[in-house]
Amino acid sequence: MSASQPDLPEPAHPELDSMLSRKFGKEVANYFSGSPLNRVSFLRTDHPFLSLALKHPSTSFLLFKNMEPLVKSSTQLTYVSYKDVQPIIGEDPYAKSEEDLIKEYNSATYIPQLVFLGLDERKKESFQYKNHYQGAPFFALDITPKGPITSAAETLISNMESKGCSFLPGRMHLSLPATEAAIYAASRHLLDWNARNPFCATCGHPTLSVNAGFKRTCPPADLAPSLSSPDAPPARPPCATRTGISNLSFPRTDPTVIMAVVSSCGTKLLLGRQKRWPPLWYSTLAGFLEPAESVEEAVRREVWEESGIHLGRVVVHSTQPWPYPANLMIGAIGQAIPGGEEIHLGHDAELEDARWFGVEEIREALRVGTSGLGDAPGPEYKEGGLRLPPQTAIANQLMAAVIGGFLGAEPKI
Amino acid sequence: MSASQPDLPEPAHPELDSMLSRKFGKEVANYFSGSPLNRVSFLRTDHPFLSLALKHPSTSFLLFKNMEPLVKSSTQLTYVSYKDVQPIIGEDPYAKSEEDLIKEYNSATYIPQLVFLGLDERKKESFQYKNHYQGAPFFALDITPKGPITSAAETLISNMESKGCSFLPGRMHLSLPATEAAIYAASRHLLDWNARNPFCATCGHPTLSVNAGFKRTCPPADLAPSLSSPDAPPARPPCATRTGISNLSFPRTDPTVIMAVVSSCGTKLLLGRQKRWPPLWYSTLAGFLEPAESVEEAVRREVWEESGIHLGRVVVHSTQPWPYPANLMIGAIGQAIPGGEEIHLGHDAELEDARWFGVEEIREALRVGTSGLGDAPGPEYKEGGLRLPPQTAIANQLMAAVIGGFLGAEPKI
Numbered sequence: 064m065s066a067s068q069p070d071l072p073e074p075a076h077p078e079l080d081s082m083l084s085r086k087f088g089k090e091v092a093n094y095f096s097g098s099p100l101n102r103v104s105f106l107r108t109d110h111p112f113l114s115l116a117l118k119h120p121s122t123s124f125l126l127f128k129n130m131e132p133l134v135k136s137s138t139q140l141t142y143v144s145y146k147d148v149q150p151i152i153g154e155d156p157y158a159k160s161e162e163d164l165i166k167e168y169n170s171a172t173y174i175p176q177l178v179f180l181g182l183d184e185r186k187k188e189s190f191q192y193k194n195h196y197q198g199a200p201f202f203a204l205d206i207t208p209k210g211p212i213t214s215a216a217e218t219l220i221s222n223m224e225s226k227g228c229s230f231l232p233g234r235m236h237l238s239l240p241a242t243e244a245a246i247y248a249a250s251r252h253l254l255d256w257n258a259r260n261p262f263c264a265t266c267g268h269p270t271l272s273v274n275a276g277f278k279r280t281c282p283p284a285d286l287a288p289s290l291s292s293p294d295a296p297p298a299r300p301p302c303a304t305r306t307g308i309s310n311l312s313f314p315r316t317d318p319t320v321i322m323a324v325v326s327s328c329g330t331k332l333l334l335g336r337q338k339r340w341p342p343l344w345y346s347t348l349a350g351f352l353e354p355a356e357s358v359e360e361a362v363r364r365e366v367w368e369e370s371g372i373h374l375g376r377v378v379v380h381s382t383q384p385w386p387y388p389a390n391l392m393i394g395a396i397g398q399a400i401p402g403g404e405e406i407h408l409g410h411d412a413e414l415e416d417a418r419w420f421g422v423e424e425i426r427e428a429l430r431v432g433t434s435g436l437g438d439a440p441g442p443e444y445k446e447g448g449l450r451l452p453p454q455t456a457i458a459n460q461l462m463a464a465v466i467g468g469f470l471g472a473e474p475k476i
Numbered sequence: 477m478s479a480s481q482p483d484l485p486e487p488a489h490p491e492l493d494s495m496l497s498r499k500f501g502k503e504v505a506n507y508f509s510g511s512p513l514n515r516v517s518f519l520r521t522d523h524p525f526l527s528l529a530l531k532h533p534s535t536s537f538l539l540f541k542n543m544e545p546l547v548k549s550s551t552q553l554t555y556v557s558y559k560d561v562q563p564i565i566g567e568d569p570y571a572k573s574e575e576d577l578i579k580e581y582n583s584a585t586y587i588p589q590l591v592f593l594g595l596d597e598r599k600k601e602s603f604q605y606k607n608h609y610q611g612a613p614f615f616a617l618d619i620t621p622k623g624p625i626t627s628a629a630e631t632l633i634s635n636m637e638s639k640g641c642s643f644l645p646g647r648m649h650l651s652l653p654a655t656e657a658a659i660y661a662a663s664r665h666l667l668d669w670n671a672r673n674p675f676c677a678t679c680g681h682p683t684l685s686v687n688a689g690f691k692r693t694c695p696p697a698d699l700a701p702s703l704s705s706p707d708a709p710p711a712r713p714p715c716a717t718r719t720g721i722s723n724l725s726f727p728r729t730d731p732t733v734i735m736a737v738v739s740s741c742g743t744k745l746l747l748g749r750q751k752r753w754p755p756l757w758y759s760t761l762a763g764f765l766e767p768a769e770s771v772e773e774a775v776r777r778e779v780w781e782e783s784g785i786h787l788g789r790v791v792v793h794s795t796q797p798w799p800y801p802a803n804l805m806i807g808a809i810g811q812a813i814p815g816g817e818e819i820h821l822g823h824d825a826e827l828e829d830a831r832w833f834g835v836e837e838i839r840e841a842l843r844v845g846t847s848g849l850g851d852a853p854g855p856e857y858k859e860g861g862l863r864l865p866p867q868t869a870i871a872n873q874l875m876a877a878v879i880g881g882f883l884g885a886e887p888k889i
Contacts, residue, residue, distance in 0.1 A: 075776065076788040081811040082742050083789040090789055096770035104766070105781060105824040195822075245768065252767035259716070259724065262680035264673040269680065277766075303672070310730050310802060311672065314767045317723050318731045318804050329495050352804060353517070353690075354665035354727045355658065357509035358795040363488065368518060375489040376496040376503055379792040382771040389723060391731050391765060393806075398494040409608075411518040 072097020072241035093383035094455035098245035100181030113157035116200035121189030131230040150215040170269035171287035173210035178276030203250030266302040321349035323461040335417035371407025485510020485654035506796035507868035511658035513594030526570035529613035534602035544643040563628040583682035584700035586623035591689030616663030679715040734762035736874035748830035784820025
């Protein structure tokens with residue numbers, strides 16, 4: 064993140080005085096969540112709907128080149144219209160049904176990846192479908208110059224660059240407002256998943272993007288000429304992903320756990336650091352959830368593996384989508400058991416250091432010492448002080464929750 | 477599940493009087509969690525460790541044929557020893573380093589899938605490594621008769637069957653005790669992931685199992701003779717999964733959301749049913765989390781798509797690993813906003829019915845009307861009454877939490 068701190072998303076219905084809110088407090092909405100779009104996921108197979116949405120004058124296309132978004136600046140995405148992208152995607156990639164597209168499948172044809180993101184319901188007047196669904200349509204499109212789209216893509220890229228737009232490299236430089244960050248996150252996650260999975264992991268053959276970018280299917284035949292047997296019929300061997308529903312056909316999201324660890328007495332927080340981070344920069348521990356673990360078990364395992372500390376009770380605090388490339392961060396708070404607080408870094412060699420910090424030191428660092436990894440801390444930061452991740456990181460929200468009130472019933476914290 | 481209700485796992489440290497326990501209550505440990513094994517994940521690349529663990533007399537191997545586990549009965553897994561599996565796996569598949577195995581990679585060689593699950597620390601005396609890690613080792617092994625292992629696998633299968641053991645088909649028939657269920661869940665999830673992903677989704681070439689079954693790597697060369705170019709060198713084209721870390725190399729777990737939906741007044745719960753379920757059988761709504769959604773957003777989207785109901789505040793309750801094939805169920809409780817409670821099944825056609833049920837009707841059904849999908853309800857069940865999933869389903873735990881005290885501060889529920 065750049066030094067200018069982007070805003071966090073508003074929780075849904077913050078004003079709502081529900082039982083759950085009274086009992087558990089306001090929902091914490093983390094950066095990259097808070098999308099203004101209704102995904103209307105059940106319309107992704109409705110190709111007449113997709114055609115109408117694609118060509119509507121209110122429709123916005125977010126462009127990517129090598130997974131970098133087109134922006135006006137680091138704080139503002141830019142969008143183009145159907146007439147801008149038409150030379151790249153053709154008249155209407157949704158003109159035919161998926162059934163027909165699968166029948167005509169030819170793996171030698173390059174199709175630029177297009178993803179339908181949803182309808183922006185803040186603009187209900189702009190587009191309507193079947194009297195039920197309304198809002199301005201949003202799509203993401205990969206225009207990396209490649210194969211048959213090279214020339215059309217380069218022309219559009221030049222046009223946009225001449226208007227002062229650019230593709231922003233590197234996630235560290237984005238400081239988008241919350242709603243834009245959520246649109247960017249969905250776009251990046253879906254385009255990356257499609258780009259990373261051109262082949263079927265079960266049979267090794269090329270796959271076809273369907274469901275408006277939310278599914279990849281393994282067609283039973285391929286019209287592309289085969290090098291090894293040019294006269295062979297187009298049929299391919301059977302594949303298990305074609306019988307029943309296979310998770311491999313759908314986008315992958317990797318659950319990760321990230322946790323604020325409180326000492327058994329409730330006066331200290333455990334933080335760790337990786338070698339590549341700036342000096343004095345610490346954060347909460349984190350890691351991937353493994354097969355057949357509950358979130359609570361994954362939190363206890365990761366904390367023990369990385370720091371040697373034994374946790375008792377674990378509570379989920381909030382969650383954050385993280386599109387680099389495909390994570391769901393599940394934020395938790397855990398408390399060490401009495402006698403289980405000795406730090407041992409020798410199990411797994413991931414951390415350079417892990418240490419217990421007093422509540423007051425963390426409170427002060429949250430006030431003056433936060434920044435993105437590549438940025439300087441604020442003006443009040445004093446040399447030698449603890450440095451922490453910015454507000455847009457769920458790690459920061461977890462620490463703030465512990466310090467500021469998640470454990471509010473307890474006088475010590 | 478069979479009619480005999482298996483036990484649920486004990487929460488970790490149930491006796492612990494931590495701040496988190498006092499504030500949030502006891503942790504809910506769902507079925508398939510609660511593993512007694514320490515995964516010591518950082519030792520999966522330590523091949524001398526794996527060799528020692530493999531051959532130790534205290535080591536247990538859980539066998540699978542076509543994803544079905546070897547059991548003594550529906551309530552008891554059975555294990556075999558190193559000498560039983562040695563004819564199938566060979567003297568020591570961990571004798572060489574991963575580096576060497578990758579160099580010698582030949583995709584034409586069939587290697588039965590072996591997974592190291594962890595150390596059972598309840599038996600600390602049995603096996604020790606480096607004075608730090610101790611417990612009886614557990615492995616899972618796929619002995620489906622296939623290729624070169626056919627004969628040895630068939631011999632072992634006959635031996636076990638003559639002792640009264642069998643491979644239990646179908647997940648509905650398992651009623652394992654909690655700790656056994658957790659071992660089975662990890663085994664099934666890992667074996668299934670390996671079996672489903674023999675090819676690299678990025679380049680389409682066959683991959684090799686490494687990290688004791690927890691990683692698949694795309695070797696840069698393959699000694700197998702190629703049909704299309706028998707004299708070609710064994711090098712394969714570059715693949716993005718070989719540079720840096722790729723999530724595709726690691727097991728996939730799909731986050732799903734499952735939620736108890738409370739009415740805005742707090743007196744009713746929303747349940748739905750699928751057409752294929754027995755009459756009068758209802759459950760909580762559920763669905764897959766999508767890319768770039770927080771858990772809270774996924775809950776609200778799924779509930780609106782399936783039932784038309786608008787939710788405000790959403791709170792995570794507990795989580796459950798679900799190895800069919802690879803889910804993490806994230807259990808939540810959400811409350812409808814005033815005016816957002818009208819049921820509309822027309823968005824997505826997934827449910828046959830969805831309906832608001834009063835708290836008393838659900839309380840009674842939790843007492844007398846629960847069972848597995850294929851089983852009969854208990855003896856006190858009265859014809860025509862509501863039927864619900866068993867205690868081992870997180871859906872049941874969510875309903876019980878709402879009825880019995882998760883909203884305990886509120887007199888109405």
